[in-house]
Amino acid sequence: MAQREGPATDAATTPTEDPIMLEARALTKHFPVRGLRGRGKAVRAVESVDLTLRRGQVVALVGESGSGKSTVARLLAQLYPATSGQVLLRGEPVKVRFGRRFRAYCRQVQMIFQDPFASLNPIHTVRYVLTRSLRIHHRGLSKEELETRLAGLLEQVHLRPAERYIDKFPHELSGGQRQRIAIARALGARPTVLLADEPVSMLDVSIRLGVLNLLKELKEELDLAILYITHDIASARYFADRTVVMYAGEVVESGDSESVTQNPAHPYTQLLVSSAPDPDKLADAAERPARGEPPSLIKPPSGCRFHPRCPFAMDRCKTESPPSLPAGDGRVAACWLYAEGVEKPAGLEVKA
Amino acid sequence: MGQRVNKVDTAVTSTGHRAAVGDPVLEIRNLSVDYGYDDSAVHALRDVSLTLGVGEVLGLAGESGCGKSTLAYAATRLLPPPGVITGGDVIFHSSRDDRRLDLFAMSDDQLRASRWDDMAIVFQGAMNSLNPVYRVGKQLIDVMTAHRPDRSRGQHRARAKELLEMVGISPDRINSYPHQLSGGMRQRVMIAMALALEPQVVIMDEPTTALDVVMQRQIVEQLVKLRNELGFSVIFITHDVSLLIELADRIAIMYAGQIIEDATADDLYRRPRHPYTYGLLNSFPPLHGPRRELSGIPGSPPDLTALPAGCPFHPRCPHAFDPCDGKRPELQGTGREGEGHRQVACFLHDGYEVAVPGHLAIAPKPREKSS
Amino acid sequence: ACGDGKTGDGDGGAPQALTVGMPNGPLTNNSNPFTPTSSGNSLGYRWLVYEPLAQVNQIAPDQAPTPWLATAWEWAADYKSVKFTIRDGVKWSDGQVMTAEDVGFTFTLIKDNDAFNGSAIPFDAITVEGNTVSLTFTSSQFVNQGRVLETMVVPKHIWSAMSDPTTDTNQNPIGSGPYTLKSWTAQVVTMVPRTDYWGGQPKVPEVRYTSYNDNNAQTTALASGACQWSYVFMPNYQDVFVAKDKDNHKLWFPSGLGIHALFLNMEKSAFKHAALRQAINLVIDRQAIHVQGHAGLYPLVDSPTGIPRPAGEAFISDKYKGQAQAVDVEKAKTILQQGGFTLDGETLKDPEGNPVTFKLVDPAGWSDYLADLQIIADSVKQLGIDATVDTMTVDAWTEALAVGDFDASLHWTNTGNTPYDIYDCIMNGAHLEPLGKKASWNFGRYRNEDATKALNDYANASDDATRKTAMDLLQDIMVEQVPAIPLVAGPIGAEYSTKFWEGWPTAEDPYAMPQPTQPSASMIVMKLTPAS
Amino acid sequence: MATPTTVDLPVASGEHGISPKKGRGGRGAWSIFRNRKAIVGLSILGFFAIIAALGDVIAPYDPNKVSSTLMSGPSGEHWLGTTNTGQDILSQLIVGTRGVLIVGLLAGAIATAISVLIGVTAGFIGGVGDEFLSLLANVFLVIPALPLIIIIASQLPEAGGTTVALVIAFTGWAWGSRIMRAQTLSLRRRDFVEAARANGESLWRIVCFEILPNLTAIIASGFIGTVIFAVLSQITLAFIGVTSVSTWNWGTILFWAQSNQALAQGAWWWFVPAGLCIAALGTALTLINFGIDEFVNPRLRTTGGSAKAQRAKRIRARVGFTPVYRAPAEKRGED
């Protein structure tokens, strides 16, 4: 069942009822294709996505490359105008692109990028980066205030002592340190929502954990709502409260992280989970069900976008796009298998 | 070039016996590599020894910058300037025709002839490994014409199609240009190309890091299948230890230009001996099983230009003790029964009188350890 | 196109082709003799095809013109009409006979096409009678008589068939001259002799005209002997040309009756004081200008009257005969003092008390002129005058001179059969325009009624005495008032080689203008004989 | 891809994979001064700059002053000989330096300004505006600049230094603008630009503080390139005599030499020194550009001082066949 249908469903799954900070409703993004041959065509990167971020909660957005995760994040950050659908900040629809209102929006919603090597301008020192963030969002800071706030930010991201890092250039820092600077920059605005677009995928395995733990800590400390985008489903399980799975621009499954990862409902999620490397898995793992490649987003398959790869595809899947259907455990899956009266094939039992 | 020709005899020799599974096919001995030619050179590899057995999948893991790629390139002498091999040997034992090649003593022509035929390599940036201006078919065929000039073009072409089919690409893609293929397909083309001459060793440097898990899974499965069919040996490089554990027979962990642990996949996963290995394994959240607390590894990876004295890992090591900051531990057998060729470079296992933490514990090694 | 022997030494005693060159760049195939831009005109080969009614020797204007296609002519006393008697037995190169009809036609052609009437002769009636042609003019043509005589004659049967003679390229020129066009290419035009020329059989078996791209190339060709006749400015001709073959490489640069003079703007600055003009005239080192500025090629003008010698010798009044100007700084200073000028330290001040400074301008790139100006600026320093040399683009300069927006500038005068043209360009009140309006001559805005009247008298007089009086007066004005400062004469010169052909005009035997692009070209070629 | 673009150069060093050398504090633009080619280039340029600044003072004669020593070769009195009017050629050369440098730098500066403006705008705004501006730049590139300059300059009433500089700048900005556009385009897609925007930076600040500083090297290289072009054009114009030949520059000297047939007279001293000066200045500027290129594209760096080390160790570095160098026994195993 879609979240759109009201907080009532959510209430059933998350009894703690944290207030909704940021919400996407039927968010859609089509990128027009340039050039003469592609006239009138569009990349349907995001199609009618619903998403809710609550205070103090981490929502993981997983999906394979090109499934539209980053596009969702950018839409939420208002970096792209949406083709249709709404973004609501604390229940208020917002649509800003430039100027003061945009700034006011980014004060609330900040974004962290995948690649800390690329998201920091090589010519600016840590001080410049953080000072800008503070100055943009908190005008009229005195020099002393600024200094203490700078030091505070670095403390917050565990770069201690602050003086050691404040005057460094990005290239003088390790990947983990850079990503911390990027986080500190985001925190400089004192946001309530943090959109983290694959914040650790470019980092070394041994330092990933540090950054994730930092984010976790910050979430608890500052009561942030975090959207955690990743293609590593294991880290979604580790870090996120809820997990939303995307495929080819659409949300195919959502629910609390533990059950989504341990007991995937949608065939795509199953594929994803079973593909993830897992040392504990039995060596003779069963032949994986699905193969093939992600579809073209310019001419997506009709019906369920997953049907060409789905081992359980039915005729209906080819024509009708499935709505979000409850799949037990307070989860929803966009799959006709969960429609009433459909017999579940073997291998698709949702474990209790 | 002229002087090198004299060395032909020493470079290629016959070992005189047929290889069996488990025999070494590639031996890397005390390999050292520098970047730079003068005193400010970066010592990217120091005395690395590694043996690849016939039919074995050897995993090589470690943090970014620890020298995995350098090892792969150096072992094939493809390291770009300013890389220079400053010591060691790489010996290739052909299990098919009893040749023993000393890769560092071969002339250019010998090397060219041996390349790809004996040992093929799939690079880290396999996305960029295809020449953008030639059709993939041509690129598959040109390696065959270079090494099998006796066969006809038609045969090569048929073989190229066969290869593509083998890696799961429709043979009519033979006329595609690289940019017309998706990343996963290009990767598979590279794998197909690596197998074109049925080499005995395939080195794969992070062949799947740029792909997402579904694609990675497909490629890895394909690789395992092909290995089972064709029986080549693989050195598989990645920093994804969990993938290696699933895939590899044996895993070597590198840290700061050295191998610090070398064990079978299972041993390594269940009973890591080196604190770094342990930390590495503890950096991956498990997808299944109980949600355990992850410790990770504190600190950040070392800078090869300014390595700490002693064990390079000691500044980050929770168990560092006396000799760690003064002496460099050597990679040696753990000496424990039933651990076969298992090796580790850590003073915790070097007979010092220290309390070895439980998770790394093993019986102390006898002082007079041989091998 | 030079020096690889193909044009040079021939085999045995066979007569050599004569190679003529001009530094005029590539040309197009156009032998229309009336168009100044045609190759025929630019290289001068039109004069081997078309001939004038009479040969006028501009370097010796007092000589009587040599009858050519006209055997005789008769000017009315007022020079408002003339009657030509046309030579018999002249045939066009296509075999047709030349008649007075053709001559009449030619004059009518010129009269009817402004584009052909380069000398703006005011033709009135043109009548042909038997073998005579009579012309009448709307004004006296005394000063233009040479130009009328020099009119070349074209065949009526060809030219009357042309749809537009002004744009016809006349690629197969038919004329009465000794040669015909054999072949035309962008680099070489080859002329071969006729067998039925009225003046006899030409001895030069072939004349080749080559267009060199610039002075450098032309000079090189002359020096190497690849080219044997040309008119080109060359610095240091001794070294670059004569020295290459001392015996044969010759040049002769006689003056015509046209000069290069420094025009002084009397409407601006202190030049309105005659004393200043005289003083400057006295300090200018003409020898230096002749040698350094013009490489010794442009003849020195040392007569105070500004009339070049020997060409104008006959016109110089008795008062100034034999006089030559020399630098005389002391005299100049005296004149200035008398004129009310004062020397304030190093600076000369005019009677009004302003320091005397002026700018000498000429177009950028006219190296000889600019060198002259440098020398002048240097010379006037001796008087305490600060003069600077400035350059402009040609357009700006032309405009500046026409509207009088300059201090002093070197410019040429027209060249004529009498010194009239020189004086006319310098001081005729008829050309006078106020500052800001375009004047065609008299750029210095020299105002002198007497001068204007004298010029008028000279042009329109019906007797020699009146003309002599007027000419003397003009010379007086020139010497006393110095309306412009004459510097060098415009040469009508040539470089030539006597290696294969002899009989060139020389200072000793000045029978014709040596320049290959002058009407006398056919006369010279006819006189050439193989070198002994 | 609108048109085949030039190589996308990495913007700055110190990125992933290129380990920053220890002990080099900061990655400031000054590190270009460690490049040997750049140093040589800058020294020559500096030499000419000093001459340009002091021209009038150090010239032994007034370059316009005629003397009676006509057309004489180098001597103690006139080091580089005299012209046919006895002017001192050395003085002309010295005084002319200023004209060359000023026009070159002025044209370079104006053209660079235009190219930055157009290139960065095009690269940044994208879309139709980009198409239009790129088209404009390409049109200007294809239209042969020198003939156009010759035509314009020859027809202007006052073709003095500034005018010439303006004309050259007006026709010479396109190349730089193309490169600038390609760079901006690749920069604009960089995460740090997006990150700055997501952080709330205003548009102009992003352009001026995030993008432009990263273009410094490219701008500098474009500037130098235009200066070379401007110097050569200006000298060519002067040489063929379409610009004012009374203001001294090296082209003017050559013009006078040519129009007085210095060649035919064997007066090599009249045209050789000026040509050598042009070539030297051009070389200097090219070398500086090499330095910048190598600074921008680390792959181009010759291994520098290590060339010596290579030779000492007889190492022949090349792609595809890594050299094996075994140190003499006593040095081995010291690590």
Place this chain on the structure above:
Amino acid sequence: MTFLLRRFVFYVVTAWAAITLNFFIPRMLPGNPVQSLINRYQGQLSTDATQALYAMFGLDKETSVWQQYLDYWGNLFQGDFGLSFTYFPTPVAEVIEQSIPWTLILVGVSTLISFVLGTLAGVYIGWRRGRWTDSLLPVGSFFSAIPYFWLGLIAIAVFAVAWPVFPASGGYDGAFVPSWDADFIWSAVYHGLLPAVTIVVSSVAGWALGMRNMTVTVSSEDYVTVAHAKGLKERTVMFGYAARNAILPNISGFALSLGFIVGGTLVTEIVFSYPGIGYVLYQGVSSKDYPLMQGVFLIITLSVLVANMLADLAYAALDPRTRQEG
């Protein structure tokens, strides 16, 4: 075919821009062809001829600029560039027709030679990077910094004056009439040799430098290493992999810098008095011959455009990525 279509639009716009620019330049600038003709004769042409010349050149008529623009286009489509003043009444088209083969051959051949030579040298130097060949770089930059015309002057001084083995000027020997016979062709080649060598010498280094840098850059691409790893012959790797990819930017660079190159070579013609289009332009410029200037400029631009188009086609043929898109 988006790439080619885009290029096509580009060509059309450039052609239009060049043609229009061409129309306006003389109209925006002051000057008077009659006066410059008079000036050329410095006194030997009587000032009275001025009126005659105005009448002859047809400069005494007036029409609106728009009408002139339309006429201009109309004439252009008939290949009519008007009548030259310098060579009055020869049509400009004829003047150009006469000179353009010389330029095409001299400039075209020598530019091509220098491009090919430079590219080969660049590949070689880049391939052997780090060796003594690298020391050719500063020498190369010195040569590329020498202005064409100056090198031409020196060449003339040395090889035509001091040691006269080559002719100093002209396109062929004056003794011949242009025709396709061996003597004439030999003479033309002989005359073209020195200017051609000048062009090659002063431009070859530029190509070499560009190609060297590209080769160095491309040599460190993965696919080149792969080619080595595949055990292909060194020549195959060098040409098929490194040079083949390195040449792509050089070709588009070649196309785009043609405008610059042509400019430089035209001056060579002036120095060598070569009967090509550059010299004609110079003549037109110095005598304010607008129709001629316009015609020559237009022809140069259009030839550059055509050359560009060829280079683009070559590029498209060499780079499969441009062929298929979207």
